[in-house]
Amino acid sequence: MQVKSARRSNPERTAEMRARLVATARRLFVAHGYAATSTPAIVEAAGVTRGALYHHFEDKQAIFRAVIEAESAAVAAAIEAGDTPQRSARKRLLAGAKAYVLAMQADGRTRLLLIEGPAVLGRDAIRAIEARNGDASLKTGLREAIAEGALPRLPLDALASLLSAMFERAATDVSEGMATADVLKVIERILRGLVSD
Template sequence: MARSNKERTEATRLALIEAARRLFVERGYAETATPDIVAEAGVTRGALYHHFEDKKALFRATLEREAEAVAGHIDKVSLPAGSPREALLLGASAYFDAMAAPGRTRLLLLEAPAVLGFEGAGAIDRENAAGTLKAGLAELLGPGAKAETLDALTDLLSAAFDRAAIAIEAGADREAYEGAIAGLLDGLVRA
């Protein structure tokens, strides 16, 4: 059965994103050229520019796909939790699992801010896992937590998770970081 135009269009877009991901992980954003991406994807240069304005737009789409995968894994794993603390700890563990995918830490935590800037990379995070983290913190702290405090704590804990993921990828003890996250959460409740 022949594929529809929509299916062919989506297959081409996905091939470009997957090829770009491989090259961005292997070479980095700056060293990846669009002719290499189209060759890797097995499509024409015209197909690339039909789907994406430029290399940066393709990079952003690649990052969005990665961030969606991380958020999806966190949501799936932290759903069965019995308490807000347990949900946050399961979510932290799920985040570290998801970030262990080869190249993901480099793409989301190192390349993204360098290419898109702090705000651009942060927007992708806010569109994905940050909302889950903020909701978990709101449950942990209860109805008395102020919105601006939740926003600040979400930013700070997100940065802590990111720093931990970078350290873990570099060989640090994951259990030590998971224990430190638990200590941070317990400290928030006590405060």
């Protein structure tokens, strides 16, 4: 009796190929940077044809954008995973800040999201990606903290933007060797200072 092998559907094969290309491109972008990574190098490292790459991505910038989208979504997922709705809004903000700093320690992530991403895609594109991911979580957390009275009523967009800049700098400092514990201690103190208005 012949056993039928499980056949993957076209959408499954497409998703697998796309994921393979994105993972390979990510590895090369981290190792060599955007400028020094070519599409032929991605094709060779992924073990696919040039046609396969261009079937899924228009050009190198498009695959780079897919890498940035995936990295940003991974950071947002890490923040979400550390969220505990039973805690106060202030404690949830602190937990989210910690989760962000820790998630950004993944190999090459700070360089991809905070240095190369804005340089290659432009600040507007990066802000749009951030708005769909981590910034949305941050704004929700701040809105809840303000509603609970844990934070003073400040302009939400300005507050989110400035805190986001602080978190990005913290991630950069940690990636450059600053002690994570020191960075988190300062972030916690700054957030607590907002409370004692």
